[in-house]
Amino acid sequence: MLQSTTFLTIQSTAAIISLIATALVISVVVFLMTTSSVDEDKTSAKNKVYKIRGRYMIGLISCVVISLLFTLRLLPYPQFHDKPDRTITVVAMQWAWKMTDGEPNVKPDMLEGTPDISVPVNKQIQFVVTSQDVNHNFAIYDAKGVLLAQTQAMPEYKNRLNYTFAEKGDYHVFCLEYCGLLHAGMFATIHVE
Amino acid sequence: MIQLSFEEQKGQRKFVVAWSITFLVLFPVLIALGLLMRLNQGEIIAMQPTTFYAIMTLHGLGMAGVLFSMSFAGLWYLIGTRYTKLSLGMGYFVFALTLAGVIGLTVATLIGNYAPGWYLLYPLPFVGTSWEEWSNGMAIISLIILGVAWIIGSSHIVSALAKEYDGAFNLLGWQYLGKKEVKREVPPIAMITTISLIAGVMSFLIGAVFLLLLLLKYFEPSLSFDPLLLKNYVFFFGHTLVNITLYCCLGWVYELLPEFTGREWKTNKVLVYSWNCTFFFILFAYFHHLYMDFAQPMIFNYFGQIASFSSSVPASAITMFGIIAQFYHSKTKWGIIPTAFLLGVAGWAIGGFAAVVDSAIAVNKILHNTMWVPAHFHTYMLCGVVLFILGFLFYITHSKAEQERNKPAKIGLWLFITGSAGFLSMFYMGGLNSIPRRYADYASSPIASTHDTGALLAYIAAIFIVLILVGLLTMYASIIFRLGADKRETL
Numbered sequence: 001m002l003q004s005t006t007f008l009t010i011q012s013t014a015a016i017i018s019l020i021a022t023a024l025v026i027s028v029v030v031f032l033m034t035t036s037s038v039d040e041d042k043t044s045a046k047n048k049v050y051k052i053r054g055r056y057m058i059g060l061i062s063c064v065v066i067s068l069l070f071t072l073r074l075l076p077y078p079q080f081h082d083k084p085d086r087t088i089t090v091v092a093m094q095w096a097w098k099m100t101d102g103e104p105n106v107k108p109d110m111l112e113g114t115p116d117i118s119v120p121v122n123k124q125i126q127f128v129v130t131s132q133d134v135n136h137n138f139a140i141y142d143a144k145g146v147l148l149a150q151t152q153a154m155p156e157y158k159n160r161l162n163y164t165f166a167e168k169g170d171y172h173v174f175c176l177e178y179c180g181l182l183h184a185g186m187f188a189t190i191h192v193e
Numbered sequence: 194m195i196q197l198s199f200e201e202q203k204g205q206r207k208f209v210v211a212w213s214i215t216f217l218v219l220f221p222v223l224i225a226l227g228l229l230m231r232l233n234q235g236e237i238i239a240m241q242p243t244t245f246y247a248i249m250t251l252h253g254l255g256m257a258g259v260l261f262s263m264s265f266a267g268l269w270y271l272i273g274t275r276y277t278k279l280s281l282g283m284g285y286f287v288f289a290l291t292l293a294g295v296i297g298l299t300v301a302t303l304i305g306n307y308a309p310g311w312y313l314l315y316p317l318p319f320v321g322t323s324w325e326e327w328s329n330g331m332a333i334i335s336l337i338i339l340g341v342a343w344i345i346g347s348s349h350i351v352s353a354l355a356k357e358y359d360g361a362f363n364l365l366g367w368q369y370l371g372k373k374e375v376k377r378e379v380p381p382i383a384m385i386t387t388i389s390l391i392a393g394v395m396s397f398l399i400g401a402v403f404l405l406l407l408l409l410k411y412f413e414p415s416l417s418f419d420p421l422l423l424k425n426y427v428f429f430f431g432h433t434l435v436n437i438t439l440y441c442c443l444g445w446v447y448e449l450l451p452e453f454t455g456r457e458w459k460t461n462k463v464l465v466y467s468w469n470c471t472f473f474f475i476l477f478a479y480f481h482h483l484y485m486d487f488a489q490p491m492i493f494n495y496f497g498q499i500a501s502f503s504s505s506v507p508a509s510a511i512t513m514f515g516i517i518a519q520f521y522h523s524k525t526k527w528g529i530i531p532t533a534f535l536l537g538v539a540g541w542a543i544g545g546f547a548a549v550v551d552s553a554i555a556v557n558k559i560l561h562n563t564m565w566v567p568a569h570f571h572t573y574m575l576c577g578v579v580l581f582i583l584g585f586l587f588y589i590t591h592s593k594a595e596q597e598r599n600k601p602a603k604i605g606l607w608l609f610i611t612g613s614a615g616f617l618s619m620f621y622m623g624g625l626n627s628i629p630r631r632y633a634d635y636a637s638s639p640i641a642s643t644h645d646t647g648a649l650l651a652y653i654a655a656i657f658i659v660l661i662l663v664g665l666l667t668m669y670a671s672i673i674f675r676l677g678a679d680k681r682e683t684l
C-alpha cells in the first residue's frame with residue numbers, strides 16, 4: 001500500500017535520513033578535531049556546549065515523540081487492516097514453500113499446496129503463514145527485487161500478513177529467516193492477475 | 194583510588210595482558226572468517242553451504258564473545274587497579290572457563306560443522322541439521338560454560354565494588370538524587386560498570402535457561418518447547434550482551450578520556466538519571482527483534498519501539514554531548530588514544546542511528562533480516578567497540594607522549610577506518626537493495642538484480658576488508674611488542 005502509492009519507498013527514506021545523520025556526525029567530529037587547538041577555559045567551553053545541549057535535548061525529545069506518533073499508526077499487523085478479500089495459507093518447510101487457497105483445517109505438514117499461486121490485483125490478500133518444522137520468514141519481493149512485506153513463519157503459530165498488490169505481475173517469495181543448509185535456495189512465486 | 198602493592202599491580206597487569214593477547218590473536222582470525230563469507234557471496238571462491246554457515250556461526254559467536262571478554266577485561270583492569278581490589282584467582286578461573294568455551298565452539302563449528310547461526314534459534318539446532326550430532330551438545334555446553342564464566346566474573350566485580358562503596362544503590366548513583374550531600378563520590382566507570390553488568394547477569398541467566406532447555410532436549414529428544422518463548426529468551430540474551438559490551442567500553446572512555454583532554458568527568462544527577470534510564474531501555478528494547486512475529490502480543494512491539502527510540506536521548510544528549518564537552522576547545526593533542534575514542538563514539542552514533550531507524554516497526558517490515566541488520570551492528574561494533582578496545586590497548590602500552598608521536602599507528606587507524614567505511618557501506622547498500630542477510634550466496638535467486646547486486650557488493654566489500662586487516666596489523670605492530678614492558682608508571 002504505502003510503498004506503491006508514495007513517491008519515496010521506505011528504503012530510500014531510510015537511506016536519506018541515515019545519510020543526513022551520518023553527515024552530521026562526521027561534521028561534528030571534523031569540527032571538534034580542527035578547532036580543538038583553540039584555548040578556552042573549561043567552564044566557559046562547557047557552558048557553551050551545555051547551552052546547545054539544552055536545545056538539542058528539547059529538539060530530540062520532540063522528534064522522538066512526533067516520529068513515534070507518526071510511525072506507530074501504520075503497522076503491518078492485521079488489526080490495522082480491513083477484512084481481507086481473500087485468504088491464502090502458506091506453509092514453510094526446509095527448504096520449500098506450500099501455498100493454497102483458503103484456510104483448510106489441516107496440520108501444516110499435511111497441507112497440500114504449491115510453490116506457485118495466483119491472486120487478484122488490488123484486492124486485500126491475507127497470507128496465513130506458518131511452518132511445519134523450524135522458523136522461516138515469508139517475504140514478498142517485487143520483480144525488481146524490492147522487499148514489500150514480510151512475516152515470520154513459525155512452527156505452532158499462525159502469522160497473518162495482509163497485503164494488497166497494486167500492480168499485476170510476478171512476485172517472488174524469499175525466506176528471510178535462517179533455516180539451515182538451503183536457506184538461500186527456497187523460493188516461491190505469486191502471480192498477480 | 195586504592196593502593197596496590199607492586200606485586201599486586203604486576204599481577205593485574207599480567208592478567209590484562211593475557212586477555213589482550215587472546216583478543217589480538219582471535220580478532221583477525223574472526224575477521225578472516227568474515228572475509229571468507231564475503232568472498233563466497235561475491236563468487237570469488239566457492240564453498241559448500243555447510244562450511245559457509247559453520248563459519249558464519251563461529252564468526253558471530255566468536256566476535257560477540259571475544260569483544261565482550263575484552264571489554265570485561267579492560268574494566269576489570271581499570272577497576273582492579275584503581276577502585277577496589279579484585280581477586281586474580283577468580284579472574285584466572287573466569288579466563289580459563291572462557292578459553293574452554295571458545296575452544297569448544299571452535300571444535301563444534303570447524304570440525305562438527307555446527308551451523309545454526311549465533312542464535313541457535315529453537316528448533317533449528319535439532320531439525321534438518323547438516324552437522325554432527327555431538328557438535329550440538331558440545332556447542333550448547335560450551336556456551337553454558339561461557340555464561341557461567343561471565344556470571345561469575347561480573348558478580349565478582351559488582352560485589353567487590355558494592356562492598357567498597359557501601360551497597361549497590363550507591364553504585365547506581367542513587368545518593369546523587371537525594372537532597373543530602375554525597376558522602377563518597379562514585380566514579381562514572383563504577384556506576385556504568387554496575388549498571389551494565391547487572392543487566393549482563395540478567396541476560397546471562399535468561400541465556401542459561403535457554404541453553405539448559407536446549408541441553409535437556411539434546412538428551413531427551415521427545416521434549417518440545419514453545420518456539421516463540423524461546424525466541425524471546427535468545428534475543429533478550431543476545432541483544433543485551435551486545436549492548437553492554439558497548440556500555441562497558443564507554444565506562445573506560447569516561448574514565449580515561451579526561452587524562453587526555455585535561456577536563457574532569459564526574460558523576461552528577463544528570464548522569465545518574467541518564468544511565469539508570471539506559472538500564473531500562475536496554476531491557477525493553479530487545480522486543481524490536483520480534484516485530485515480524487505477528488503472533489507476539491502487540492503491546493510488546495510498542496514497548497520495543499518506544500524503548501528503542503527513547504534510548505537515543507540519554508545516549509546522545511548525555512554521553513555524546515559529554516564527549517563533545519570534553520573535546521571542545523580543550524587543546525587536546527590528537528594522539529591515537531583520544532582519536533580512537535572520538536571516532537569510536539562517532540561510529541556508535543552512526544550505527545546507533547541506523548539501529549533506531551530499523552527499530553521503527555513501519556521500517557522494520559522492509560529492512561528486517563536484510564543486510565541492513567548486519568550493517569548497523571557491524572558499525573557500532575567495528576567502529577565503536579573495536580576502536581574503544583584499540584584505544585585501551587594503546588593506553589596500556591603507550592605513555593601519553595608515545596601515543597602522540599606514534600605515526601605508523603595513526604596511519605594504521607585511518608586505514609582501518611577507511612576500510613571499515615567501505616566494508617560497512619556495502620552492507621548498508623545491500624539492505625537498501627533488499628539483499629537478504631545470511632545467504633551463503635545469491636546464485637539461486639529468481640530475481641537477477643538481487644543476485645547481481647548482492648554479489649557485486651560482496652566483492653567490493655572483500656577488497657575493503659583487506660584494507661581493514663592491513664590497518665589493524667599496522668596498529669598491532671606497535672602494540673604487541675610493548676605488551677610485555679610495564680610502561681605506564683602511574684599504574
Ligand code: HEM
Nearest residue numbers: 224227228230231253256257310311574575630631632658
Ligand atoms: C572486518 C570485520 C568483519 C567482517 C569482515 C565481518 C563479516 C561478516 C559477514 C560477511 C557476515 C555475514 C553477513 C550475512 O550475510 O548475514 C557477518 C555476520 C556477523 N558478524 Fe561480522 N564481520 C566483521 C566484524 C564483526 C564484529 C566486530 C562483530 C562483533 C560483534 C561481528 C559480529 C557478527 C555477527 C553476530 C554476525 C551474524 C552471524 C549470524 O548471522 O549468525 N562481526 N560478519
Ligand SMILES: [Cu+2]
Nearest residue numbers: 175177179183
Ligand atoms: Cu530460511
